[in-house]
Amino acid sequence: GQQVMQIPQYQHVQEGEDFTTYCNSSTTLSNIQWYKQRPGGHPVFLIQLVKSGEVKKQKRLTFQFGEAKKNSSLHITATQTTDVGTYFCAGPGGVSNFGNEKLTFGTGTRLTIIP
């Protein structure tokens, strides 16, 4: 079945340093989504990427979708304590392979910030 892996599993950074997490799917994806889960909380949608090679920015966050639509990355510039949490990528796995059908979540990258 479809597998979605993320590296690194954990990342500890000093506040103000940059952070990057990488996501790799075993299958080509129609779209990829990113979610953030704060400690003790639930996943919260961040963004969806659809096009090959797409790059989207949200303030200090930059998201990329690979040319082959099998990998993606999330980069955070100048981390802040509010960035603490686990970041998950997710791709649809349904037969029609669109939207949020049968989302397969990645293994996640847990970000901790050293003040």
Place this chain on the structure above:
Amino acid sequence: DAGVTQSPTHLIKTRGQQVTLRCSPISGHKSVSWYQQVLGQGPQFIFQYYEKEERGRGNFPDRFSARQFPNYSSELNVNALLLGDSALYLCASSLDIRAAELFFGEGSRLTVL
């Protein structure tokens, strides 16, 4: 507007028992999905319902079942509980399966002793 609501928030069961978890989606949302999240892992897909029909089922045994009601709320049932069923059960809703965003509830924390 209210978000996705789940009940109960916490529950403790013993092996062999049965549990029913409930979810009310955001008003207007017609798709409901269930995910199991074991501590330290990503959410794992269990079921998705859209317009009261099952759209997908993850790699879970037949002990797991679900349904969606005419008002789009949903229930997840787990029979013959095992210790390994201990997890956070997350419900998520979306306008439909083509929508980009899933809105998650706070989850139901199940502990099986």
